Amino acid sequence: MDKHTLDVLDSSNGHGTKQRNKIDQAIVEIVSDSGEGAQKCGQSLGQISAKMGNGVWTVEIIPAEIQPPARSREGASGIRVRFGAKKITNMGDHAGLVVALNEQVLYGRLRQNAYKEGTVLLIENKWATDENPEIRRQYAEALTEFRSEGFDVREIPMETECLKLVMDARKGKNMWVLGLLCYIYDRDMELAEKQIHLTFRKKSQQVIDVNINLLRAGYQWAEDHLDVHYEIPPMKVTDDQEVMNGNEALSLGIMAAGIELCSMYPITPATSASHHLAEHFEKVGGVVHQAEDEIAAIGFAVGASYAGKTAVTITSGPGIALKTEFIGLAVMAEVPLVIIDVQRGGPSTGLPTKVEQSDLTAAIMGQTGDVPKIVIAAATIEECFHFVILARKLAEAFRTPVFLLSDANLATGVQPFKRPQINRDWFSLPIDQSAWKEGIRAFDWSPETGISKRPIPGQRGGMYTLTGLAHDENSKVAYDPEINQRSSEARSRKFAAFQKTLKPPTIHGDPEGDLLIVGWGSTLGAIDEGVEMARDQGLKVSSIHLRFLFPFEPGLADLFARFKKVMTIEINYSDTLGDPMITPENRRYSQLAWQLRARTLVDIECAGNVYGQPLGPGQVLEIIKKQLA
Template identity: 65%
Template sequence: MSGQSTTTAGPVPATRERTTLSEHIVEIVSDSGEGAQKAGQSFGAISAKMGNGVWTVEIIPSDIQPPPRTKESASGIRIRIGSGVVSNAGDEANIVVAFNEIAPYSRIEQGAYQKGTKILLESMWASHDDEEVRENYARAVADFKRLGFEVYEIPMQEECLKVVPDARRGKNMWVLGLLCQLYNRDIEIAADQIRHTFRKKSQQVVDVNLQLLQGGFEWAGKHLDFLYDLPPTLGEIDQVVMNGNEALSLGVIASGIEVCSMYPITPATSASHHLAECFERAGGLVHQAEDEIAAIGFAIGSSYSGKPAVTITSGPGLALKTEFIGLAVMAEVPLVIIDVQRGGPSTGMPTKVEQSDLLAVLYGQPGDTPKIVLAPSTIEECFQFVILARQIAEAFRTPVFVLTDSNLATGVQPFARPKPRKEWFAPPIDQSPWPQGLNPYEWEPSNGISKRPIPGQRGGEFTVTGLNHNKEGRVSYLPEVNQRSSTMRSRKLAAFARTLKPPRIHGDDQGDLLVVGWGSTRGAIEEAVDRARAEGIAVSSLHLRFMSPFEPELKQIFSRFKNVVTAEINYSDAVDDEFVPAEHRRYAQLAWVLRARTLVDIGCFSNVHGQPMRPKSILDAIRTITQPQNA
């Protein structure tokens, strides 16, 4: 069997040249617990430190404790590195490092690999004691070749055993060494990264891992018959690298919020994990409530009493919070609500990406509940938008949503290290006497804003109520009072909209097609647009970061393009679905809202595959849509 495979057992000439690349995608797949993610994160960090662009995303098994060596147990990480900025996880992988032969299968099913993808496969299973394992391995190698992958059998176990007695712990750092050689990484930077990763461990642990790194590095130098170079072009700037949930968590601290009230839910919870580690030292606390409803109620109570609060959730939790969201709008209690979207409806696909909560956030409450909704499109914006959201919530006395998704939550990208300022923090609670004669809802007619009395302010005593109330805060069902208070709450959106600038267009400001996106798809859309433009297609893109109210001048922008479509990860009926007449077609969520808002016949390209959108699929859609014009 080994005779048929492309084994690289013997030494190769030292003179072989490195192939220079502009970008590459690497996946490391294994059973969970084998450290593939740590190896990948380290590889990403080393590359970022060298000045390369990086995007990493974890491949997470959907079961808690799947049996090893099964498709369900495949866990791992994808790292896309480029000479310049990398804004998304890309299309198919170029290099796959597999700790066993089963792990790649689930990724193959998801279309993550293509013909020519190189699979660097742990070869220990070929000589396993169990005949079934040996047969599986042989079958897999044959499958991979039949599918057009190039298979390289690598004696990872054997090489690691030269350094450690138990190769299951340590193989990941050996693989890191191999990748560092493969991509011409600076071995000193890599060694520093290992020292950083294991800084809380003993010197002995650090030394062993350094030996493993060196082992993998040297082995690849001697045995791999292909090597690459990825010259960095970004220079050495002060950067931090983290995932979107960690960025949200740091944004919470940087906003001066001191209460995060949550209930565990995938994929939002990890933000609270990070926060729980360091929040307390910064004067904050994570409150794990008894349920999703209590989590937002508690946050509202805290914010009402003058301590700004955030609640973090995902789709099912958002559904439960609905009534309290309505109360926060009605009673005008400032609040930051973060929704890390996942696959829906119902429990849906907890670990998979979707952008399906937009309409629920905008319109999910009974009655008219105008609210401000922000959608970060990068990891860095996850950090910035929480700070912004807290400020808007206080200034406009209203709940503000931050809509992210599991692609941002688990995606890791370096960005310039923020320089936090005291002005970002919430001011101390106002306990000065309440101005005499000032009503608790003394709405300023031009913007609907009113100053709110906070408990402790003498003379401001009033009762918050979810019932309709007049400017004195008293319950009233009079027609003109309800009309007036509704108008005032709505007017805040118009006032906020006046502070926004028209969105920036990626590409020319006119053409055949404009692709409109929001949230985590930005990198993939802009990359697809760049590739299409290189093919001569007159396409541009627009990425919305304010979902309610929208940024201004959208209609004017749309009018300069022959076609406008949204690209979204949520459901729409296929345009050519023979069972769905055009007048009954259901559109993607942003498309619905934009159509209503602009009266432009906006189309949509969307799916609910649960995967981040790939540039290639968007490029294909761009080609299809623009074909009649090109022909």
């Protein structure tokens, strides 16, 4: 079978047979009202599958409210799990099988185009006999509608079956569903039971036993009643693997970088990284400071860093807006600082729980005055870990704030990756308290590179007053206009020097062709997979994925020249040519496209939207086809 037209579970394969059908991959969703444990169920399925050697990607489906009204269409809470015989790098396009604890939440997902004709919908049937006639009517109407649209609807007596084992089916139904899915996808039940032990390790043995019974009952029921049964062969993985989400990877990266302080203010979707840190940071000598606001959070980090303690501040869009003035100060006064932005939909409060890559321009240029700094973006969960270490080192080497961009897709996505081999060089060194070398000034900018070494409080003879005012080499306030020009040149030159150390990006596909796709951030997996699908169809398309957004990796203009067309695919807003009001002159481009156009003088096309959803490979294929039509 072709590796990119994978056989996703649908009604056309598996009916009327008890035989296990071998398939390459599956996309499963579990959706429910908030608080019914769908995410725990999906995470467990992901973990079990990863342990069985499958490639896995899971992504949470999060409503905006903590506890939306029950059975509301917009309140869908849940999880998507994509697993397969190969490495899985993104959430894919349409789910093949969905478990729904009520029928209404499916509407919200249908609107997001998450399913297609033939998708198997396993729906809790207790609503058919609900005492409320309105609910019975809704249920009947929905099922008729789903069937008429070509979905393979199965009514499952989840509540009835669970009530045979527990008093309150709301607690525990998720593990019954896990059992059901374990049968359908032929999961290793021993691993599944181990997973329950792990999930409920802080609970009593009784709770563990009940959940294992539910798991087994779900499995048994599926075996007795369902005709869908699949096998997904494992990959050959030899390395030790870690499985975690992007925010956990950021947190572990912070610890691995030897950072000693994380100063933050609660904000979605960045906060879960701080939760993880708050639980474990102490073990590696760090402390989380929850500040009184976003401004204080970065101010505290800047203060700590000035005093020689490595610091990070972590936030999302609105937090970046508030931190703007301090970022300017850190640039002006050359304070090393790691700023992590787990992007969400914007502007303003925007879409707090949804996926967007809209902070690129703000990161690169969002402060007043001339504010050069390093901006990098993680493309995978593994990079969320390693890029914090990179960011910390760059911040210190170039005496600068470094932006590390992640997004809601990476934050909640879970994927196994090679276990990092801990390296002592990752950790920051204890602060230098030796006497400052006489004759070296506080900003002794190298004429070639603009780089200077900074004194740390405690270093005898290094005393200086850091200032956000224009200043000379001694950090003395500049009254001479020539000084501001000179110091601005030095601060800019650092990044030209840094860019000289970078390599051109590697091309995925042929080094020349009809179309080059340029991506950045969490879209890597979807773009690569979409490009492969297009190449399998004979299209001459390649892709590159940028990790360094400021400065860019070198050689881009030369690379672009070998393709007839170059375009970015991004999850942010762009005007579409062809819209009535849009002309080449007034068109607004996606953010990377804008930067690339300005910095390479190449006529870069772009495709961007703000539906708030992760990019799917099918979407990428469609965009490519449209460009090359």
